[in-house]
Amino acid sequence: MSKVCIIGSINMDMIVSVDEMPQVGETIISENFKLAHGGKGANQAVAAKRMGNEVHMISKIGKDAYGYEILESLKNENIDVSKVFQDKCKPTGTAIITVNKDGNNSIVVIPGANMAIDKYEIESCKDIIINSDIVVAQFETTLDATIEAFKIAKENDVITILNPAPANKIPDELLKYTDIIIPNETEAATLTGIEVTNLEEAEKAAKSFLSKGVKYSIITLGEKGAALVSNEKSVIVPAYKVKAVDEKPMATRQSSGNVINKLSKIIPNLIGGSADLAPSNKTHMNCRGDFSAEDRSGSNMHFGVREHAMAAIVNGMSAHGGLITYCATFFVFSDYMKGAMRLSSLMNLPVSYVLTHDSIGVGEDGPTHQPIEQLAALRSMPNMTVFRPADSKETVAAWYYAVTNGQTPTSLVLTRQNLPVYDGCPKRALKGGYIIKDSKKETPDVILIASGSEVELIYKAADELLEKGIEARVVSMPSFELFDAQDKEYKETVLPNKVRARIAVEALSSFGWHKYVGLDGEVISLDTFGASGNSEKLFKKFGFTSKNIVEKAMEIVNN
The missing domain is CATH 3.40.50.970 (Thiamin diphosphate (ThDP)-binding fold, Pyr/PP domains)
Structure with missing residues (x-):
């Protein structure tokens, strides 16, 4: 197990799926939109942790719901976020990702707080950097911060890895502190002017990095694998074939x-x-x-x-x-x-x-x-x-x-x-209850809580409430026992005491739910025997619909 320090971005990704990419001046309709936790830095941190490493994250978020939600998800991955700073003025970074039916995409990144981290904050993280085995950075944070981090790392024999994305001119000062640089073929072409499709072209492109102090250049080539080039050797490493996870309902x-x-x-x-x-x-x-x-x-x-x-x-x-x-x-x-x-x-x-x-x-x-x-x-x-x-x-x-x-x-x-299958890491469920979808406001207007099949209903209800100007937090509660075992601090982040407008939804007995909704909340449950019939019709008959949840939520919020 290695100690890995990630200096990078934290973004909320806004993903839009379309059949075809819009042309200049064209407006098109998409019926598929979702939010996902992202940012190159956060993604790298999660990947490094899931490979069994000890991971520390250095980054910056805004004081907003997106930032708090992503921070909580990183904690749930057991990533150390003690050095994720908060900016009082700038929002958490966002990325707008448009994906067509062929899987091609275009990305617009709004860095926000990511670009507010400075070298003085990096200096305050010196102990973490020095005690790491590897430091990883990319260009979705400030250049000054990256240079300072790599300088500290290099002076203490810590391996430095640079992912130069988005591709911009790289100062020689940064390259001399870089052990490994990992661009993809598009970024390599932007940085060196050489189109890389084979090993010979990769060697030519790599020379511009190696001549300035970089030890290894790894140019990723998609399904073709990656070109590894150093002063000693050059080789194409085949791509590792993976089986895609089926996330259909x-x-x-x-x-x-x-x-x-x-x-x-x-x-x-x-x-x-x-x-x-x-x-x-x-x-x-x-x-x-x-x-x-x-x-x-x-x-x-x-x-x-x-x-x-x-x-x-x-x-x-x-x-x-x-x-x-x-x-x-x-x-x-x-x-x-x-x-x-x-x-x-x-x-x-x-x-x-x-x-x-x-x-x-x-x-x-x-x-x-x-x-x-x-x-x-x-x-x-x-x-x-x-x-x-x-x-x-x-x-x-x-x-x-x-x-x-x-x-x-x-x-x-x-x-x-x-x-349906929801975004996020399954480890969060081991907390017993967690935020599966949050409001944009730091303090939500109402908290919707459910388990099992009823989570789908409150998820949909939250979208409908947003159209009416009401910000809802959606909490999945798969296990009372595990949630009750969490410390007070965690439970407060999920169900803050100051939010008294709460609705719990479960198509079984209401017994036990009132400790979560309190005196001001409401439980939509089934405290009678059921009936014979189509399940969809039965859910409607007994009030398990997003419409009913929305009406109850508006009533509680307005009162």
């Missing part, structure tokens, strides 16, 4: 099934099954055989329709040790095994309970199969950690917690219906 039970099958390939002692519902619960491990009297080597257990016995069996296997166990059924049938689940909690057994078909979203099966009070009951059980994830990423986080915490049982409460 997906039921969290299906996401869970995907995770189980990934885990089955890396955890040889994973064993579990379902109460005769494996195809519906999505709990079958495809690369493992079935456990039976004839074949004891299988890992898929067929428990039959006997939930209590199933939970008792996995408890016994977990108590014996050496195995990571899970079992599954429809959520409403968790009542049949509540006694065994209670013993899991009492004995600190890290059993995973996969509980699918989590609400009136199960549809036509009707009230007999629609959970209402079950979620509140599990949340009230001591030592039981409950996750009700809002998307595939939160489902991954839930499983990560379930197989690594080793101290408590975990209940994964999952949907039958498809859910």
Whole structure:
């Protein structure tokens, strides 16, 4: 593990998708817009951290909602942001990114506070720079700050890496402090006047850097790889092929099934099954055989329709040790095994309970199969950690917690219906509750809180409220237990005491939500039995619509 110091930008990216790029003077319509955390510096910091390094970020943000939101996401990545300064006058940097259907893009960067960091602030970070193994910088912050940082690093034998983007003339003073320069082919052409498409041209372009003190030039060439050039050697390094992550809407039970099958390939002692519902619960491990009297080597257990016995069996296997166990059924049938689940909690057994078909979203099966009070009951059980994830990423986080915490049982409460995937890192869900979309105002007018499938509703409601001039914060709360375990400072950043206008939305019992909304807030919930019918119609019938949320929010804010 290396100690990496990133001196770079923090931006809020505003991404617009279009079929074709607009021509000069042309106005076009786009129906796809989203916000994403960005900035070359922030992206580099996250990448370095996810590769297992210790990462310190030196940057500057405005005193605004965008800055606070991105700062929180960097903290959630376990990146040290103690030297991310705040500017009282300039806003957090933004980038407007237009992407066409072929994936080509154009980017306009508004640096904001990024260009307010100065060499004196860099000098105050001297200890961090000196104690790093690598310092990385680019040109979305001030040139003076980069030169000062590289000078300090070079004087203390710290490796310096420069990503010269956006491409501008590089002073010789900076190049003499640079060990490695990494432009892409477009930036290399801008900086050297040489079009780089092969190794020979890369060598020519690199000479202008190497002659001024740079040790290595790495010119990235997209799918062709990268050209590495030094005074000793030149070589083309092939591009690393990656499989794109499919972020299409997906039921969290299906996401869970995907995770189980990934885990089955890396955890040889994973064993579990379902109460005769494996195809519906999505709990079958495809690369493992079935456990039976004839074949004891299988890992898929067929428990039959006997939930209590199933939970008792996995408890016994977990108590014996050496195995990571899970079992599954429809959520409403968790009542049949509540006694065994209670013993899991009492004995600190890290059993995973996969509980699918989590609400009136199960549809036509009707009230007999629609959970209402079950979620509140599990949340009230001591030592039981409950996750009700809002998307595939939160489902991954839930499983990560379930197989690594080793101290408590975990209940994964999952949907039958498809859910969208939200921007952000799944690690945030391990806080139990976090800001999934924030207001532009530092103090929001209203806070909307939900878990599971209802996060989609409050997300949409926030957009509709914005059209009416009301700024809403959207909070996903997949786990009461993990959120309650956070320190007061973190909980205050998510649910500040001064914001009393709050609405919690969950298509199950309201029991437990009032501690988050307070006396001035409201809970949109289901405290009656459900009904038989199409899930979409049922959500509308019981008030689980963005329209109803908007009306309730406006009523609370106006009062």
